[in-house]
Amino acid sequence: MKRTRTSKAWMREHINDTYVQLARKEGWRSRAAFKLMEIDDKDKLLARGAVVVDLGATPGGWSQVAAKRVGGGGMVFALDLLEMEPIHGVDFIQGDFREDEVLHQLEEKLDGRTVGLVMSDMAPNMSGVPLVDQARVMYLAELGLEFCKAHLKPEGAFLVKVFQGSDYENFLRAMREVFKTVVVRKPDASRDRSAELYLLGRVLR
Template identity: 50%
Template sequence: MKIKTKSKKVNKAWLHDHMTDPYVKLAQKEGYRARAAYKLKEIDEELKLLRPGQLVVDLGATPGAWSQYVRRKFAPKQAGVGGAAVGALDGTIIALDILDFEPIEGVTFIQGDFREDAVLAQLKEAVAGRPVDVVISDMAPNLSGIESADSARIAHLVELAVEFSQSHLQSEGALVCKVFHGSGYSQLVELFKKTFRVVKPIKPKASRDKSSETFLVGIGLKKA
């Protein structure tokens, strides 16, 4: 019984934090599906990564807040209102996730596990040989609570995103990748430094203080 009571208290505390969170309120007001949109917005405003006309690949896209943000960047100003802007779209967005994804006009969605070769082949087919301008990855594995196992799962997803970027990014392209501080973090920073000319770790204000998440941004591929 004590365990259940504690669980209820935790759930209640999380619900309270969630409902009073200013970014949750802002997302509801501005029509974003999740507060995560403001993490990408902050990174983009600092580094000026996203511009109309680009090809962007969104990994771990569900529920779609990052694709919504990119969609608005690509939409004509008069159409850029509401959750997912409607009308003309100056740019291409390809989103991928293992979970269901509520459609966003103009966004191509592939459902599947990025770790599987068949799914990666589908993504490559959608890219169709075009150079990708920006890869954004909010992918995270289901965490077990066992640090060594979780670190390995996180690292594997980041390594796959880096590999995809090496194969498909244009030379001045960028990768934005969610990572977590802790075991294995310094190795991921080193991987980014080996791969990209410019590497910036960013902890957006919209990322909760309690969370160990941060984002690594790599810009400009180093020549192999």
């Protein structure tokens, strides 16, 4: 398929991206690793020995960071619709988080353990129609929030990617109903032109 000028420009930007180059140099699977590291450095989410769930994990940048920071005494459970190459210290499930069967698999692996951090960098395949894409992103965020209600420790945290748009304020209100504190994070590694933000909720109400 012939590349459009837009796709060529994106590829050129991606190749020349500082964080992409740094990820390759340091052995991280994606530039997204730097987003999580920056947020964790500020908010201290990944405690040694913690149980972490990574939703929408592939290619594994966030899982790599989590496994390294929680250490051997911690546990990282990762889930994605797409295949992911194994990462030491990460228990991966391939499946669609929207399906009950896949959710049950994750619950079985948790085996009654409560989770210290649920993190979700999930994004659907983008259609290019802003209203449709916004609704899909928020639906995934809502599923993550429901998972937190059932499996998060009382003092646990939820870090979730959202996009600014029509449903953003509604989801922010829903987060505030579940968590005592909710803050917005826009790490340096998140491209300026991107509408993505990360909401961090801490301590269940």
